[in-house]
Amino acid sequence: MPGLDLGRLVEGLREQTEGFAQAVAGGDPEAVVPTCPEWRLRTLVAHIGLADRWAAELVRTGRPVPAPDPAAANPGVPGVPGEWGAWLRAGADELVGAVREAGEGSQAWSFFGTVPAAFWVRRMLSETAIHHCDAALTTGAAFRIAGDLAAEVITEGMELMADPRAETAVPKLALLRGAGERLAFRPYGMEGWVITRLPEGLRWERGNGPADVVVSGTLTEVMLVLARRRPPGEVTGEVTGEVTGEVTVEVTGDRALLEHWLEHTLM
Incomplete structure (x- = not known):
């Protein structure tokens, strides 16, 4: 909702x-x-x-x-x-x-x-x-995008991909099923999103719990990484709030897991 x-x-x-x-x-x-x-x-x-x-x-x-x-x-x-x-x-x-x-x-x-x-x-x-x-x-x-809107874009994407009907509409989402692997997307200074890949499908929740791979950055940058409009990795430069310039997007943990996710994601 x-x-x-x-x-x-x-x-x-x-x-x-x-x-x-x-x-x-x-x-x-x-x-x-x-x-x-x-x-x-x-x-x-x-x-x-x-x-x-x-x-x-x-x-x-x-x-x-x-x-x-x-x-x-x-x-x-x-x-x-x-x-x-x-x-x-x-x-x-x-x-x-x-x-x-x-x-x-x-x-x-x-x-x-x-x-x-x-x-x-x-x-x-x-x-x-x-x-x-x-x-x-x-x-x-x-x-530019306001913070509340960027968060809504991320949440909507999570909800769509976790919907049990999603794989019927987008069959490639079945490739995102897993064995409990967890991916975390953590904007600086706020609660993030955690995705769990399960045999029966995807689950997501808000929070900053443990994960196999973590993506950190400004809220806008995290949204754009999830949408595959920003490459995940170390991009250095000035942090400009909600304006996308060259900022740092940090990836820690299992990068291959993240890359597989981005290759098959709906967002």
Whole structure:
């Protein structure tokens, strides 16, 4: 269940949508996204704007709707970077409006089964936040995310991967089953997350208990390592709070266990 209420999730979606819009403003539509090399910047923009509108349709109808292909010809997607911002904001607003009209507890379809409509605001907050980082890495813009939102992105990822229905939707997650191995992700100065790989699936909890491998860094950096947008390891430089610059991401323990996790993770 979300740690943040719907009001903050809505604010967070809008914050990250605005950050994404600013990051892509004036960018080259044909620029390759380094963290998603199969995509151009225009594809990344299309993905977020279309996904918001798709999620809104799922909420309105309560049944599955074919997911849009951001690489296909989509007449509604602006081809001019100067028009991207307004289109992206409108997509987030459409999703928020659909959830509020339906009621946050109303039921909607998802790949994991039936979920409360508010699930899609949280899901698109996480999706937008990670792709905001992708956009910033593509254009050289700054990436920022508030601490409570970064923590929510991490928690949502843990919940999705530990859901018993997850392996049906994403079969590679079965490769993350284990024999009790534990991975800890510990942001500086706060309670972290511990994942346990069990024969029957994944379990996670908040805390700083013992683990076979530990990743430590700022909250933003830990989020980005989990999302495979930052390489785990020793990257030295100035710690800049919630702004991702070159900071220290420390890994202690069984690095092979971490690398296997990152290779097969959903986030």
